[in-house]
Amino acid sequence: MVDTAAEDRDGAALREAAFRPIQMPGRWFWPIFVGLSAVVLAALAAYVYQVRSGLWVAGYTDSAFYGIYEANLVAFIGVSYGGALVSAVLRLTNARWRLPITRMAEGMALVSLLIGASFAIVHLGRPERIWELIVEPQAGSPIVWDAIAITTYLVATLIFLYLPLIPDLAIARDRLGPSAGRLRRTLYRWAAVGWIGAPAQRRSLNWSVGAMAILIIPLAVAVHSVLAWAFSMTSRPGWHSTIFGPYFVIGALYSGVALVIVVVAAFRKAYALERYIGLQHFVSLARIMAVLGVIYLYLTFAEMLTSAYTRTREEASIVAVLLEGAYAPAFWLFMIGGILAPILIGFLPGARKVRYLVLAGLLAVVGMWLKRLLITLPASTAPLIGDVWGTVQVTWVAIVITLGAMAAIPLGLMILFRFVPVLALDEMAEAGRESYSEPVVGQVQTGEAVP
């Protein structure tokens, strides 16, 4: 009887926490929402100006044809793959500690993918011609396959987010009253597809979620490889590399886990989810991030070593410009701040505090964005005829559009979690608090109090 009462209290508290962004977004919600929306609107205005004026206003020239947008495309899509893969791998390995963070990781995957994919259009001088990619596709073009792969992955990410949501939407349908509003209630009723929690329903759903978790892993690997091959299938020095596929995949995972740390920390703080997301969740994520960082460091070394030893003037010039040339400050900033520091923080026992681990995540995210710039810019400005390097111009248009995209990720997540529970409510309730919060026991031992 006592146990039942405690379980009831736990269940009610869990629902209250999961629905908190829907019901009680907090005083800070609207000011932040308006602020982020203003940045996104400024970016849209800058894009309209760019379409009317031409790509030169974004700093594109004949000799610097890939600018900041291509780096944004790879970086944003990369973190999306990372979020989805983290969720899928942890689901398949039955790591129950993932339960409180899995919804945020899947939401982040969807939102960042939508924003990243939009840069494929932003960096077109004539965006209306994207229609020709559909009506007159060239099967030999990596860009066509890139578009197909991203579209396929977008649909898969949407399904991967939606399927585990069905029971939670049913709970929202049944539990949230008129204060949820007509739009939400209609959405819940429609999207819950008649879920009542019957065993047969659960069997069907579990099968589909498991199959989706299996399918999305090779899909994400293949899709990010295709994105990498869009670079490496060209004959430009710095891009024509056989390891670009795995290099991009590991980079995506590394930056994706890093952003999951940041996103989870932000929502944990904003919606007071400390009861469900403890230090050990961050420690576990940071360890995964650090291991991926080590692999990425190794691949970076392998890529640069082989390029430096080719004795091909063009290849060697790319390595030289990164190590000691115009791009050297950015490269070494990435190496120290974006790779070595997050790895150290992730592994050091003394750094096991949420703020340090979030700092490591932020460093990795920013560092990997810088790395994507270092992949795109030197190679796109390297001369193929003669020896005059192109000059990259960073213009206000490109900066505003990039800032708008960065603001769109938290904005998109804030909007998403105004409609869907921020925690995997049904799965957490089914698993029981002990299973997903078990690692948090270590939190007490390491000195941080559990609220």
Added chain:
Amino acid sequence: MNARMLVALGLLVAALVASDLVLPGPAAAADPPTHLLASAEEREDGSWMLVATVTGGGAVQSQRTVEFLQIADFFGERFVPLGNAPTDAAGVASRLYKPTSNGLQRVVARYQTDGETVSSDVFEIQVSGAAPVLASEAPVLPTIQALAFPVGFAILILVWLALAAILLRAMFGIGRAATQDVPHSIPKGSGPVDPESTRTSSRE
């Protein structure tokens, strides 16, 4: 006029001449305009030596930069830099150019002086021994095209079919079982979250 006066007059004339007041010297000659003569010579290995000579413009200055450009027709006429070369003491700048494609190419040289750019006449080179950067046709490409695209399309169709199957199985499975009258298995807990809520599941 005594001798003393003659000496004084002579000194005065000499001083005036020396100070250019009475007999100014010829006007300072204007520097001839700067010209740039450019040409190219083909070498045995198929490369070309581009040469530009700066003439005029006063004293020849060494270590000034001459820029060689190819005039390409690519979405309109545009200049593709071939490279720079410094002038020597005789005003001659030269650099090796290894073309990567055959055919007639138009080349021009540019010389940056203080505040103005001097261009040479455009000259043409007929390239026949270029060492192309890209193979005209990679030997394995036809095989890849013959195999990879059908395989790629087949995998793509399989993926979409799998996505559809997963989604439909979930939808139909949930929908079919929804008609069964079984207890609602929502998380354990009491009462609705929303205190204003008047609706709870009829199956609870």
